Amino acid sequence: MLAKPRPLDRIIDAEAGIAAEAAGLDALYGHLKPLEIIERSAREFFHGEIAAVSSFGADSAVLLHMIAKIDRTLPVIFLDTGKHFEETLSYRDALVADFGLTDIRVITPEEAALERIDPTGNLNETDTDACCDVRKVEPLARGVDPFRAWFTGRKRFQATTRASLPVFEAVGSRIRINPLAHWTTSDQANYMRTHALRENPLVAYGYLSIGCFPCTQPVQPGEDARSGRWVGHAKTECGIHLSGLEKSLTDASL
DSSP states (O other): OOOOOOHHHHHHHHHHHHHHHHHHHHHHHTTSOHHHHHHHIIIIITTTSEEEEOOOOTTHHHHHHHHHHHOTTSOEEEEOOSOBOHHHHHHHHHHHHHHTOOOEEEEOOOHHHHHHHOTTSOGGGTOHHHHHIIIIIHHHHHHHTTOSEEEOOOOGGGOGGGTTOOSEEEETTEEEEOTTTTOOHHHHHHHHHHTTOOOOGGGGGTOSSOOBGGGBOOOOTTSOTTTTBSTTSSOOOOSTTSHHHHHHHTOTTO
16 A cells, blocks of 8 residues: 655655746756846746746846836845845835836835844844844745746846756745846846946945945955945845755744
């Protein structure tokens, strides 16, 4: 008599299938231009089951502009950590108006979790990983939970940790799509200039990667775009692009 599959076995099998699907999509379509990747993903591969995640940071305008060309109603998820620069929040509202985006979903940390883990609001001073977990990783997991896939604006040039970034990648039982993965800084600048896109005002002050204000500094000359994040720590990612999100996405509590 065959053993009854355990829930964990089903999760592992499903994730193996998603990993194979992501690898196949990357092999077949990862070379396409970003606009083509967005269009095929939104209209064919994941129609009605895809969103975009945007920080409305230093270079968010390009991806959002492309998405607006394809479908202005596509859901755009924004993590309001409670620690954003005021300039970022104003920039978010300005870009939404510029592009006519109609479905912005603002996700916030759970109040009960903040009361338990970060009651003073200063957790970033003692444990940056725990702060990112409660303010970014868990909320984003809730934000993308209804979807099969989501777009990000990540690019290989942004940091050495992203040098091998694929266009399509598996995250647990979902697929993350990075249409701009292979773009260069010149590609980014040219697109911004050609389409006269609004720039986050903090960029003019040297903020080339913009996160929460307590953990973001201007980038020094010659350093990569993300070097201003978590200065003085070995940390290079908040966790939403790492295994922590995958764990949250497969957690039974979601």
